[in-house]
Amino acid sequence: MAPRWNTGASAEEELPEYAGHYRLESCLGSGGMGVVHLARSTSGLKLAVKVVHAEFAKDREFRGRFRQEVAAARRVSGAFTAPVVDADPEADRPWMATLFIPGPTLSEYVKQNGPMPPAQLRRLMAGLAEALRDIHRVGVVHRDLKPSNVLLAEDGPKVIDFGISRPKDSELRTETGKLIGTPPFMAPEQFRRPREVGPAADIFALGSVLVHAATGRGPFDSDSPYVVAYQVVHDEPDLTGVPENLAPLVLRCLAKEPEDRPTPDELMRELRSVSASYDTQAFIPAQRSDDRPKPDPVVPPAVRPRRRRLSRRAALSIGALGLVLAGALASVVWLLSDSGPMPKATGAQGAPNRFAGWQTRPGDGGSGTPQCTYGAGYLICSRTGSVFALDPADGTVLWKRSVAKTHWSGPPIVSGGLVQFKADGQRHVEALDPVSGRTQWQRDLPENNETVYAGNMLLLRRPDGTVTGVDSASGHTEWTERIPGHGQLHIHYFSGDSLAYATSTSNDGASTHVTAVDPASGALRWDTRLKGLLEPVGARAGSVYLLAADPVYLDTNAVVRYDAKSGTAHRVQLPAPRHDAQAAVRGNVVFLLGADGALDGVDTGAGKRAWHVDTSVSRGSAPVADDRHVYLTAADGRLLAVNARDGRPIGQTPPRRGASGDRVTAVLPAPVIAHNHVYATAPDGTVFAVDARDPSDW
Structure with missing residues (x-):
């Protein structure tokens, strides 16, 4: 059978269809020596087949190391390892098949x-x-x-x-x-x-x-x-x-x-x-x-x-x-790493009228790392037990509200000109005046509702797939519709886009159904079914950007851009899967951060990965980006910046762990970009602002 060609920048120019007489069904993961595929024996036994990278198959040392791996794995009984079923270390693409063992690492x-x-x-x-x-x-x-x-x-x-x-x-x-x-x-x-x-x-x-x-x-x-x-x-x-x-x-x-x-x-x-x-x-x-x-x-x-x-x-x-x-x-x-040592940071030239920056700690009345958003001219933040507004120019606390001692799944949202928030564990949503912090309206929520803000609307998704649109300025219901063709669906919205997106995946994870919805009226704008297990991470100018995941381990292995006008999907394969990937979209570039700190710039227009860098942040926030830089925060409170064009590290702020530096927060808030400033938060309760134009001077 014809080989499957990889469309992305990768060590694999060609993905084999077979290893020996074993048909390779899907990719389970990739390592330094090769790619591991899910396969089945003639009798139907599930196997994990490791195939050496094409470029390394020509290297005598790697072939020797692979022969050694096969010999070592065969020596062990298999009671405490994955038993070797078959292998051919002398093939053009050396391979080894072991019994597939279900379960996480x-x-x-x-x-x-x-x-x-x-x-x-x-x-x-x-x-x-x-x-x-x-x-x-x-x-x-x-x-x-x-x-x-x-x-x-x-x-x-x-x-x-x-x-x-x-x-x-x-x-x-x-x-x-x-x-x-x-x-x-x-x-x-x-x-x-x-x-x-x-x-x-x-x-x-x-x-x-x-x-x-x-x-x-x-x-x-x-x-x-x-x-x-x-x-x-x-x-x-x-x-x-x-x-x-x-x-x-x-x-x-x-x-x-x-x-x-x-x-x-x-x-x-x-x-x-x-x-x-x-x-x-x-x-x-x-x-x-x-x-x-x-x-x-x-x-x-x-x-x-x-x-x-x-x-x-x-x-x-x-x-x-x-x-x-x-x-x-x-x-x-x-x-x-597939990209060699981390490049040295290079500084940018100082910008005129440089923003001096500030930092503040709102004090008592909350705990945990603050989460912030920018809207209505204010920086609105929340911590467990409180929500407050800061002056983005100097960090002055403008107002502060104590709320129920439940934790936050995300920062407050500014929608309909009001501050909207819902703490985890609460079954109601509350809208506040951004100037005074006073409650403007509240709404009780049915159990098991998913809530998503889209422009000036609050969208409520019920378990049966029915979606209700609520005007976020008044709290009044505007429409209720059942999105056809979906079972258990999820709703996504991305700032700056006019549409919301309902998605659901097939039972086998082989395809994803995507429906574009006008959040103001509930009208359906377009509908498509795309190949693979996909999750939207951004949308702009009629295109939706999605991450493709391996159906077994759920690691991200490709980036997909769907052009709604032409109805075509463009897929960029990653050289190696990314575990727990988070993404930001700027132009046609998707910035992808893995749980191990690997940061990739994937150019969906050019159809290739443009650059890669190891940030050394083993657990980072979702990245955010402007035209010049990509920003992320680390678990120790550092804010990091890399060049958006080539991935060069530019600068980072000092750690801010605080007295409870031995604790790790479950949520790492993403930085916020507004008016050439970057706002970030830290585990010690600090909210701080720096100049986005010159990260080398942080």
Whole structure:
């Protein structure tokens, strides 16, 4: 059969239809060495088939590494890994087929559900100890055990991806000066003596993985891989948040010297003594449903690590270590990123009449990170327990209202000339005068209604697909219509566009139904069905921009622009899937931020990814953009800016963690752009403003 051609800028010029006699059905994910596809055997068995990237198939070292991966995976029994079903490392495009194991990775679980409870942590630790015993007893060292390489199956954790593992008798050795691995989960000897890495390095990684599962972070935490390397080699791990009965055992796993770490058998014996109630019930937790309650905005303390203040001697040591490891860590970054090292920031020329900026903390009467919007000439913000208005010129608090102690799913909205807000947990919407903060009208909402503001209208979507349009200036109902052809639909609206969009997906995720609706009257303007599992992220000038997701893992793998006038869809494939992607649209460019901090500029007009940069923000807000810059906020309160044309980092503000710097907010508010100013917020309760024209001077 003819191959499927990839239309985007990618390492894959051609996506194969088959690997051996296995037909590849869909893409499950992409890594440094290849792409993993879902396939089926002749008998119907689900398989995960890894196919080496076309450009790497010509590289002798990569072919050798892939042969090593196949050999290592075959050595292990499969009880604690994905069993190898078939492989051909000598094919033009080398491939390996393993049994498909349903279930999220540990990384996905923690991102979606937060830290694991103690009982599940014990089962995770025991399962990983059993897996490492199985791996080590056949003479294999994994060397890259990390949360994304641990699958949470119903019968226990499975260790996957032996791409950089090394059998003890392998002739393929780590090159002098090259480190291979993921810095936050590498053992000290992987930095100091990479040729001497043995099974104990996997035990160190197990300890780091357990800290991540227990707290949502690692025992050594920094945005810089050089600082992480220094901490791994010299600092004591931060185990804040790890259950007290497991912390001593985790600490032994994180010993600096390999001989001081326990073996897998010792770990299992210790775990049996930790809890007599240890059991073997199904490991994977129940999956959350769409109608689950929203989480509290502040998760328990100790999710964020304590930031260590480095001495001058330590700083110098880091600098020295950085010089020694620079070349080696570049290899690590190269394996983890498809665009090489992050470019250096370059400053812009100072603009005349430069805005000096301001910062304010509204004080008592609220908690959590403020969320703000700009409208009616004011900056309107909310925190848990309060809503308030600020003068955008200098940050003066103009008025403040105390509200019910429920958290916010988003900032207040200015619609119909009034401040509109609805806190999660409340079944009514309230409209305030932006000048005084006084209530103008309130409206009770039926249960399970979705609320979306579109221009000067409030749209209420009922579970049966009926949509009601409410005038947001008066609170009066203007129309009620059933959107035809949809089951469970969602409504989307994007500032500056005249239409709202109702979407629903087919049961198999193969297509998405999109209907354009006039929010003022409920009239239908156009209707289409597009291929794939799509979510709108922007609209302008008759085009709708959507993210395409993998139907299995829901990672974003492409950007789609639908031109309503011509009825054509233009798809730009991404070189690698983006987990938990958030997007902003400016012109024909979609700026896409993944949960790992990867930021892409996708030019839908040119049909390619224009640029890519690693922001080093592992958890960022949705990006926003003007004609010059893309902005986002980090969990520590930093505001970052990159050049919208080429992705060059331009500037960032200092962190603003506050006294509760060990807490992580569930919602990271996006920055707000207005009149050459950028307004942002921080976990310490600060609202601040900076000049949008010169981020290099922040």
